[in-house]
Amino acid sequence: MSEQNDLLFEDPEMDRSNLTSSQVPKQKKTTKFILTKYTLYETKDRMYIVGSNKRETMFRILEIDLTVPQDQLSVLEDNVFFTRNEIMNVLSSLEEATDEGLNKRVTGYGLAGFIKFTYCYYLIFITKCSQVAMIGGHSIFHIDETEMIPISSDYKRPDKNSIEKKLITTFQGLDLAKTFYFSYTYDITNTLQTNLLREKLRAIDRSDITIPGGIVDYNEMFVWNSYLLSPIMPCIDTVYDWFQPLVYGFIDQVHISVLSKSIYITLIARRSHHFAGARFLKRGVNNEGFVANEVETEQIVTDVILSSFHQPGNGFFDSDRYTSFVQHRGSIPLYWAQEISNLSAKPPIKLTVVDPYFSSAAKHFNMLYQRYSGGCIHVLNLIKTKEKIPRETKLLNEFEQCLQYLNLQLPDDKKIKYTSWDMSRASKQDGQGVIEFLEKYALETVQSTGIFVNARSIAETQIQQGICRSNCIDCLDRTNAAQFVIGKRALGVQLKSLGIINHSFLEYDSDIVNILTELFHDLGDTIALQYSGSHLVNTVETYRKINQWRSHSRDMIESIKRFYSNSFMDAQRQDAINLFLGNYIWKVGHAMPWEMNTDFYLHNGTGTEKPLLSYTHWWNLYYVRNLNQLLIEETYDQGNDVTLENVTRNIRGYPDAFDNYWNEYYSPRTYTWMQELFAYNMNSTRRYYNAQKPGQILSPFKSHKQSFLNSKLKALTVDKKSEDKEVENHVETDDINGKFNLYKEQVLYHSFKESDIIEFMEYNREKYLTEALLKGENSALRPNLNVGNKSLEISHSIKYVGYNSNENKKKQYWAVHDIEIDTPYFEKLINIDLYKPLDGYDTTPFSNEISITPLDRELYNSWIDMNF
16 A cells, blocks of 8 residues: 555544644643733833733733844743732832833733734734623623734834735724634634533543544634734743634524523534635635635533533533534535626636546545544535526536545445535425425434533533535525524424423424524624625525515615625725735735735645545545544443543542633622623523513413414424434433433423313322322332432422323323432422412412412423423
8 A cells, every 4th residue: 555545544643743833832721710801011122911810810921022123023921920919019120120111001801913014013902802602601702892013112103005004904804803702711613512522531531532533722724813823833832821712703692581491592603714705706615625615503502500511519521401513514615716807796607627536525525524523424505406507507517426426435324415405496486395395304414413412421422423514606595594494403402402392393483493593694694794795695584485575675685785795895805814814925026915816826725735645535534433432432431431530530620620610700800780791681582572462371482373384394304203212212221120321311201182281280289299209100210319408409300291191091201310319308399288479479270170379380381382
């Protein structure tokens, strides 16, 4: 076998040393305290950046030497920590040591990096930011304002006609105060699955297993300021203590209220900085396998019972209340382009390079296997399949040949699953054909890839393996609508895994689907503005045929805006992106970015890229490994999984101090005003309650329009047998008696009629619950409750899931945890006579025969919501 083919079996983790220069020290991150506030001081010869933690009790100093030549950058740090008194003494000494004194320049909340144009470096200082999300107690911020600070002792403002001034203006064309995000303590460049699995592996001392394979730290693909950080990398080994990796895309979080329980849905869209640019100027794929408009969309759902990733009682990233689902969008991975010189709204499509081995597409899909756990890749191609004048169909035929070729040598369980569907044609037909097709496709896709559900150990954690890759021509309008429907199905599965609902179908026109629609609409508008200069042309409402007159008018206006932006503004936006990302670097005698006819070579290199491993065996064996099977073999099968002993032994500072979420979540020494709290201002389904009519059930899962569509879709996508089989897959038995696995929650449910509900309500509740819980015929369903210091958890440990009447024999089904029991306390707890309503509570009976307390009413409403 040739040396090139030997690379097929080489572990990508073995050659990580080749990824960085020997001059760049290995970066380390301090966990003692996190810098969240920065103040810049300057003297004649030095600049000092003083960083402090949120409580302003610990400080560090970063020194910038201004005596070196202006085209060089000299940054030093002694890695010394100071208290408040000590830092005041240091600053006083610095002020006394210089004749001109120590001047305070600016105070801010982050550092983005350095950039040089023609003669000196500039520091990008984040001066204002605002919170947009909270994940596991870790805050995520949006950049609101930045400032460029020249690193020079005798800086003079450049002349307006100088090259320096023109480059600065071009650089500022990419506004950092629009849709750039960062976090001090949470890695937003990686998925929740990656972040939590890495912590579990660290707890068992198996950090040698990298997830994803070959990516050991931040995912550089989504770090948009990686070029801005490159000048500082050779200077210090604590870059990520001072500078924040920035993600460009979209992040938003909404609140769902379910019977006073809070559920947070977080949507994170990460744009790749490789082959990035404007709509018509960046199409297809480059030589390294990166495609245009490549976006990873993650959907995180948690019920916020716990604010952190840790369970009470010395837990370590073991909360089972966190779930996530990931999708992918990107341009068709072929060499194609469109000419915009003729000012046409739909320029003709041309295939620019014909590659018989589809080398760049192979690299692209190889990276998808790498990033998404080696699972099956689903490709949903939404471009047109029939045209009078071939345009999109040119790409259709070539893309299908590409996937057929790539699938030739792949193992059967790893083959790319391709689906081509003309969404434009379907949307012009009568009925809801678009939604019906996408709902069925979403069901199959989510079942195939699965979702991520965190657990206390690696063996119990559910892992998403695989990805759904959606595309149309622009990867904007049609793709966004398709990803919404897939995300809607995934949301149902996520809520079901959390025990919120008992089936994974969510009804259209319900509060929860309406607010998810808003999320994806905002996401689509944001990505469309970044890529094409206008909002979405066709929204979810367009494809659902809702408010057609209004949506058609809006679509026409956005089409005009997009045409104008693509014709007159894209070139300037592309120059700004190239300069910001370091694709273009100014050199004496070289053409300026606005003087170039094309930037092709800036994004495709000079032919020195790493070649394809093989024309037939094009994938890396380490990338297509089954991640779940790998982790089980390397951890559980070897008797090495997450336990309290392992965590105590391997995590430094555990259990006293090992995570900064506490200081991140709470704001000491900060004036707090309720109206300004992030959680208070979060978009929520609570705002829909004011529109409810008296007597309506306040359920976010019930449709406000009981349309035929919901009934039809539910019949198409909810199979009773498949639902029961899905539940059975979550039940693990250790012996013939059906003993519960210690860490699994049994979920059982059966359909029942409204008459059964009334029969249950008429039944003696105290006797019924006591018999069901303490004298159940199946001893495995008997709950065990530890009522010592955990009495508050009882309401979350017991959940009524269903009731069925079968041959006049009552049978109960409950979701329980297997923990110890205190029978007398529990009997007292379920005695409904002990609960007395407060003054002002409505105790009006449902009928003349029975009286229902407020607790009964709430329980009754919850059963109705969950099952009808």
